[in-house]
Amino acid sequence: MTWSAGAPPAPRPGSGAPPSGRAYGPRPDRAGAAPAPGRGPQARAAAAATIQFRNSTAQCRRWWSRSLDRSARTITELHRLLLEAAHPYTGQIRRSEPQQALDTAARALLGACFHNSVRPDAATGEAARRRYADELADMAIAYLLTPDRRRSAET
Structure with missing residues (x-):
């Protein structure tokens, strides 16, 4: 295809060429503009990074959930052991x-x-x-051996 001086030839109808008459490259009116969203290597890299971030975030949430579960079980067991150890002394507690x-x-x-x-x-x-x-033990024992304070009608 040869061009005469200046402008490129108009595209043939049905040729699939863009209306600008250029077969490839950015349109002259979009010079310096970013490619359309979802196109180009940067968009593909951003999509891959987003997927990787979502996967790592999900892994982090699963790890955190498992960690919280283990922590909750540990605290529950320690709480149970403290109550079990103190049970024989329940009669000495002066709280209501x-x-x-x-x-x-x-x-x-x-x-x-x-x-x-x-x-x-x-x-x-x-x-x-x-x-x-x-x-800590002294404070806990002092609390358990101290009777409840008298409360007024307002509290």
Whole structure:
């Protein structure tokens, strides 16, 4: 196909050529514009990255879910063991509802242990951990052996 000076020839009807008369390349009115969405190597790379991100996010959610399940089972078992160990001493508890008081103390002990484990200045070393455990035990015992406060009608 030969061109005369200047403009390219008009496409033949039904040839499949774009209306611009160019058989390939960007249209002159779109010079410098990004390719249409979903086309080109960048779009394919972005789609592949999106799929990989979705897969890795799903894996992360599954791992996190399994981790939370294990954590919940561990906390539940520790809570059960604390209540079981304290059961013989239920008669000495001076709170109005001894089982509820034991549950509260067990939850507070577990929360304090978790909090200590994630603190940047957690108790380290055998002596510091023993002192921390003794202080927690003293607080729990003091709570369990202290009668309920009298409550006014407003509270």
